[in-house]
Amino acid sequence: MKRVGVIYHPKIMAAGILAEQLARILPSLESTAWTCSAWDDQNMRAQCPGTDLAISVGGDGTILRVARAVSDWETPILGVNLGHLGFMTELSADDIMGRLASVLNGEGWIDHRMMLQVDLQCRDRSKHGEELPQPLSALNDVVVGRGAVSRVVYVKTSIDGVLLTLYKADGVIIATATGSTGYCLAAGGPILYPQAEDILIKPISAHLTLAYPLVLPSAAVIELEVQTDHEAMLSVDGQINMALHDGDKIIARRGPHVARLVRVNPPSFFYSTLERRLKVKD
Structure with a gap:
């Protein structure tokens, strides 16, 4: 049994909807779930002890908030982006449902960030x-x-x-x-x-x-x-x-402490997508 936090950007409607969907499906994957706004730092910190995975739903900015909140516990963070390809998010909203079970079963690797x-x-x-x-x-x-x-x-x-x-x-x-x-x-x-x-x-x-x-x-x-x-x-x-x-x-x-980002793509993914990410930023 895993305990999973689903943390979402409160001003993106699609983020809240996806967070609710993930929270509903997690019990069927033998996991318990809690949800929280990424802007509610106090609540996030209160929920963190004993949490095995934090799913960040939003963008890179959402991950920044989550990373600071969970840093004392170094809880692994899986980033789900709802817009353009970010530098820290790992999966799109379309991909997360199909990959969630395998991530919970240990697929991927941990990217340690200072x-x-x-x-x-x-x-x-x-x-x-x-x-x-x-x-x-x-x-x-x-x-x-x-x-x-x-x-x-x-x-x-x-x-x-x-x-x-x-x-x-x-x-x-x-x-x-x-x-x-x-x-x-x-x-x-x-x-x-x-x-x-x-x-x-x-x-x-x-x-x-x-x-x-x-x-x-x-x-x-x-x-x-x-x-x-x-x-x-x-x-x-x-x-x-x-x-x-x-x-x-x-x-x-x-x-x-370090931020521990869950990755399912290989390390070379950073280089193969760098130009595309920078064009989005521009």
């Missing part, structure tokens, strides 16, 4: 109120960027305690290999092998400063200190956002 741990050190905690969950996890990226004011931010960047540079830019991205095909790619960064355990640093529209991307080993500890007279922003996976102020620091490093 995650980041993000700690926020505030110069003045009174400016942040109660919005300080610690630490944060990221599967894609961490971005320190300008806020509502359309002005560059200064980001003092250190690696392993050694000053790299003071970026004058629209922002700075710290990305995993998984995140290398997201915002980092749009900002001019390289595409990394999906299972690579490297960390990328890429400034966004750097002004008269180091503009090239840097590829760092997984053991690197990166510190970003905001130096600004206006509000900046921290964004984690593009989904968790909070204001930053002068003197606030972000510490990013390899996290203690």
Whole structure:
């Protein structure tokens, strides 16, 4: 008997419908099921203990939410996409019903993806109120960027305690290999092998400063200190956002957990579909 969570994008009607269909069919496959909105982080975390598989119904953004929620348990995630081919989802809505039984019986392999741990050190905690969950996890990226004011931010960047540079830019991205095909790619960064355990640093529209991307080993500890007279922003996976102020620091490093994505296609599938995926993004 397996316990399966079916987690869906709440604003895509087809996702909710498919989640209900999967929940109905799972008992006939000798599995118990629970369903939850991907935006209900608290409920997801409460259901995770004892869950053998999380089925993410939506797109890559849904997987990002699920991966952060289940990270403490490293629950395997099977991604089902409802639109274009994503970089993390594995099966289409048309395929999932026909492949579900075999996946539950062990078909496929586990794709381990490194995650980041993000700690926020505030110069003045009174400016942040109660919005300080610690630490944060990221599967894609961490971005320190300008806020509502359309002005560059200064980001003092250190690696392993050694000053790299003071970026004058629209922002700075710290990305995993998984995140290398997201915002980092749009900002001019390289595409990394999906299972690579490297960390990328890429400034966004750097002004008269180091503009090239840097590829760092997984053991690197990166510190970003905001130096600004206006509000900046921290964004984690593009989904968790909070204001930053002068003197606030972000510490990013390899996290203690990984995202475990269930794959039924061979590893070479990433390369054989890369051009098609990038054309969809464009």
